[in-house]
Amino acid sequence: MFLYSFKMHNLISMQDIKKEDVAEILHRAEFMENVCNFKVKYDKWKNIVLGNLFFEPSTRTRMSFEIAMLRLNGKVSNFAEKLSLTSLEKGENLTDTIRIIDSYCDMLVIRSPKAGTARRASEIAEHPVINAGDGSNQHPTQALLDMYTIKKLKKKISGLNIALIGDLKYGRTVHSLLYGLAMFNANITLISPEDLRMPSFIIDDVKDINKNETTHIKEIYDKDKDVNKMTKEGKFDVIYLTRIQKERFADIEEYEDIKDAYKITKDAISDNTIVMHPLPRIDEIDREIDNTKNAAYFEQAKNGIPVRMAIIDYLLENFYKDKK
Numbered sequence: 640m641f642l643y644s645f646k647m648h649n650l651i652s653m654q655d656i657k658k659e660d661v662a663e664i665l666h667r668a669e670f671m672e673n674v675c676n677f678k679v680k681y682d683k684w685k686n687i688v689l690g691n692l693f694f695e696p697s698t699r700t701r702m703s704f705e706i707a708m709l710r711l712n713g714k715v716s717n718f719a720e721k722l723s724l725t726s727l728e729k730g731e732n733l734t735d736t737i738r739i740i741d742s743y744c745d746m747l748v749i750r751s752p753k754a755g756t757a758r759r760a761s762e763i764a765e766h767p768v769i770n771a772g773d774g775s776n777q778h779p780t781q782a783l784l785d786m787y788t789i790k791k792l793k794k795k796i797s798g799l800n801i802a803l804i805g806d807l808k809y810g811r812t813v814h815s816l817l818y819g820l821a822m823f824n825a826n827i828t829l830i831s832p833e834d835l836r837m838p839s840f841i842i843d844d845v846k847d848i849n850k851n852e853t854t855h856i857k858e859i860y861d862k863d864k865d866v867n868k869m870t871k872e873g874k875f876d877v878i879y880l881t882r883i884q885k886e887r888f889a890d891i892e893e894y895e896d897i898k899d900a901y902k903i904t905k906d907a908i909s910d911n912t913i914v915m916h917p918l919p920r921i922d923e924i925d926r927e928i929d930n931t932k933n934a935a936y937f938e939q940a941k942n943g944i945p946v947r948m949a950i951i952d953y954l955l956e957n958f959y960k961d962k963k
């Protein structure tokens with residue numbers, strides 16, 4: 640652990656990242672697109688080893704971290720294991736695992752079903768730690784790639800009307816994204832079933848952190864309201880859909896009751912609206928939207944590579960500068 644952590648060495652939560660750090664990462668991601676397209680050569684992190692620790696299923700996040708590191712000419716060691724909640728609760732096991740992998744690698748990426756694991760890892764590890772999703776808490780790298788995609792497609796974030804729709808209670812991507820969008824003065828509408836509302840402590844915290852910004856946050860959670868009608872009438876610049884997080888429900892019947900509540904059809908999308916989704920999607924998006932200019936979710940997933948390259952680059956640079 641570093642006593643002099645004046646620079647950002649870890650990315651654990653959008654709650655503790657500064658606006659300047661976000662802007663710097665988004666800026667570096669543009670450069671990283673050129674590295675991916677072989678327009679620029681960049682091998683500053685040659686032979687640096689990233690430990691990719693996934694204790695929960697993942698396709699995009701795990702692979703895109705791996706590929707991001709490979710595109711930076713670094714190396715990757717993958718550790719994917721189904722860690723049962725009971726063994727997580729023992730605590731000691733994870734502490735030892737982190738300590739050992741930290742001694743093998745130069746940077747750690749960690750995904751866990753339990754909120755707070757990444758933060759704990761960052762307190763144990765000497766090397767930079769990146770949170771790749773911790774329970775229903777945070778998923779900061781997803782928020783950064785979401786913001787990069789919005790900026791790329793809409794040329795700005797400030798002043799945009801953005802709707803976050805679906806499971807806002809358990810969806811960690813929307814928790815992180817709300818912090819990020821609020822930093823850049825977006826107008827945010829939260830649309831969800833009543834039981835899956837954005838936790839009020841997050842809304843309060845976001846408002847508190849951004850009290851000097853002009854962000855507006857509005858909530859709609861009436862289950863009888865037609866989500867397609869709301870989407871159509873809202874004329875949003877961006878609609879961001881999320882999957883109902885089945886694995887986080889204690890009672891599966893509750894999930895069954897709610898699972899079909901939010902589905903967006905092609906007719907609900909205005910001409911200039913972009914449709915985003917962190918994926919995997921179940922049935923939230925009518926497949927007819929896939930081939931329209933409104934669909935941004937494949938581009939969004941693709942942007943995961945340059946944005947994660949930028950995050951790795953920024954954290955390693957800060958870490959080695961401070962170490963000197």
Ligand code: NCD
Nearest residue numbers: 699700772812882917918919
């Ligand atoms: C998300 C996640 O893991 O939180 N997926 C991802 O990383 N792209 C969203 C989800 O699982 O619904």
